[in-house]
Amino acid sequence: MIEWRDDLPRWRQIATVIQRRITSGEYPPGRLISENGLMQEFGVARNTARKTIVWLREEKALIYTRPNLGSFVGPEPEDDGEE
Amino acid sequence: MIEWRDDLPRWRQIATVIQRRITSGEYPPGRLISENGLMQEFGVARNTARKTIVWLREEKALIYTRPNLGSFVGPEPEDDGEE
DNA sequence: AGATATTTGTTCGTATGTATC
DNA sequence: GGATACATACGAACAAATATC
Numbered sequence: 001m002i003e004w005r006d007d008l009p010r011w012r013q014i015a016t017v018i019q020r021r022i023t024s025g026e027y028p029p030g031r032l033i034s035e036n037g038l039m040q041e042f043g044v045a046r047n048t049a050r051k052t053i054v055w056l057r058e059e060k061a062l063i064y065t066r067p068n069l070g071s072f073v074g075p076e077p078e079d080d081g082e083e
Numbered sequence: 084m085i086e087w088r089d090d091l092p093r094w095r096q097i098a099t100v101i102q103r104r105i106t107s108g109e110y111p112p113g114r115l116i117s118e119n120g121l122m123q124e125f126g127v128a129r130n131t132a133r134k135t136i137v138w139l140r141e142e143k144a145l146i147y148t149r150p151n152l153g154s155f156v157g158p159e160p161e162d163d164g165e166e
Numbered sequence: 167a168g169a170t171a172t173t174t175g176t177t178c179g180t181a182t183g184t185a186t187c
Numbered sequence: 188g189g190a191t192a193c194a195t196a197c198g199a200a201c202a203a204a205t206a207t208c
Contacts, residue, residue: 009191034177045193050178067178068200092195117173128197133174150174151204 002042011051014042015060018052022062022073032063032071085125094134097125098143101135105145105156115146115154 002017004010018038021027033041038049053071056062064076085100087093101121104110116124121132136154139145147159 048192070177131196153173
């Protein structure tokens with residue numbers, strides 16, 4: 001169980017944890033924890049879990065997201081090789 | 084057409100209807116209405132229909148679910164007779 | 167064997183409403 | 188008013204197992 005601080009929003013605190021897991025290698029390149037997994041593990045609503053994912057993607061550029069599939073550790077892959 | 088109330092979420096209102104059908108015998112032990120059937124009959128999204136099923140299963144224990152097959156009225160059958 | 171339809175499981179995208187701070 | 192956080196609800200897409208033809 002995570003101890004929430006009062007000086008930062010929960011989605012930022014979760015982002016810190018996930019970021020640590022990524023940079024430490026605990027989350028190797030590949031499938032990241034899903035929004036649902038975040039909700040379960042941290043006991044937050046989906047909105048909150050989503051904000052974490054968006055933050056990691058839009059601001060930190062540590063992950064990318066494939067709609068309906070999930071988020072992945074690493075940079076957005078190039079889409080070359082298609083007509 | 085169902086008249087939605089404002090004091091309860093739709094998935095709970097649907098659950099009440101289904102529960103009534105089960106206890107009244109309108110839905111005898113056996114195959115329950117599918118998520119798709121729920122969507123059609125009540126005009127709701129699949130998420131909403133699913134919440135009803137999960138509620139009836141996890142909280143009410145009135146039904147059980149066989150993945151890729153459907154949900155069934157009654158208690159979870161024992162799995163004996165297997166190696 | 168193969169194609170198709172059905173059904174549950176899972177995922178992300180989006181929007182709304184309520185409440186709190 | 189704005190940011191945070193909860194719950195609800197719509198939509199869409201992909202996967203996998205099962206059943207049917």
